Amino acid sequence: QHSEASPANGQAMADAASVIPASIAPPRKVALISGITGQDGSYLTELLLSKGYEVHGLIRRSSNFNTARLEHLYVDPHNSNKARMRLHYADLSDASSLRRWVDTLLPDEVYNLAAQSHVAVSFEIPDYTADVVATGALRLLDAVRAASASKPGGIKYYQAGSSEMFGSTPPPQSETSPFHPRSPYAAAKCAAHWYTVNYREAYGLFACNGILFNHESPRRGENFVTRKVTRAVGRIRVGLQTRLFLGNLSAARDWGFAGDYVEAMWMMLQRDEPGDYVVATDESHTVEEFLEEAFGCAGLDWKDHVEVDPRYFRPAEVDSLRGDSTRARSVLGWKPKVSFKDLVKMMVDNDIDLAKKEKVLVDAGYRDAQQQP
Ligand code: NDP
């Protein structure tokens, strides 16, 4: 057991699926997700479970439970009829573990979402980032290639590519824009992108690159700028924090909602032909505009609280990203449902609630009020 999860929601979904008589039910599709414990992994798992999939996730060993984002989906595997999400230990740096699970499960679809995904951190741990993001993708692709012959219809592969690959290429960025990576993370994602293209061309693998622009949610890691801001807004609002230290406020990003973006991943693997797709809102905002909107949602003025700390500047910055997702919209029929304003409000509302809960613990003396999460 990997978490102390409440089975409530997952149980309800499993109950709904179990009413179809086995004799007429089509065989369940099996998906394998690396990075299942991350933001996107949790939304993709929800989506696939709602479509009737059996979902297997690769998790890495940690001294703490790292399954918080999956707790609402967890059903004890001893309840074998109802548990449609299973977790297995593996690591993108360990080819043998990847090979074992791909061989054992022979999934219909593999989603490679695992990564050291923080751009600034990739300057601190470049070798590790390259190993997991680039070589890790190659290890998983090769496990899929080797197992594909044993799977009727083959195994489809999704690679989590990033708008960071465009780096200093000016917007709008589409599938035909050149890559000019500006960090070890981005360079490693470029390698993973080309490994995926190469395995498609060399071995005929059904392999797709999603080139996803920034996508956020209340489940976003707390050291990415959007969540760092909305966590601070919540805590400032309830009196647990006064100041917020940030880096470059003039960078522009194309921010969408993670729940919308995982649908595009799935849609890519349902096509007859594999391909590469930019996924974006096609709209861009600066960090300053995000601050204005987020603090505004809570009736606050960001200028009263935000200070620039050069320690958050990056050795090389990506100044401006704005996607051109025409291809995903016309070929996949995908489009984002959540607007920038609604996304910011969703995150601020969530983080005001969270801060209120923290405040109860702080007031009762169970927790210190830290300045910044
Ligand atoms: P997160 O950082 O939230 O999740 C990353 C996941 O990868 C976690 O499950 C993490 O496990 C896992 N992981 C990290 N290192 C390893 C390893 N060595 N072996 C196995 N698993 C590992 O990222 P997101 O969910 O936001 O993003 C998903 C993918 O999409 C990533 O590849 C990211 O680079 C890419 N991407 C994200 C975008 C975004 O805006 N969110 C945009 C474009 C691309 P643990 O929980 O234990 O840390």
Ligand code: GDR
């Ligand atoms: P990014 O996201 O680098 O685009 O990568 P992040 O939220 O970290 O930065 C966005 C922009 O905000 C600026 N910034 C700060 N960033 C952080 N993290 N912390 C700060 O205090 C801060 N102040 C200003 C940054 O300089 C940058 O310009 C994300 C990740 O999810 C990647 O994995 C993914 O591939 C890309 O999005 C698309």
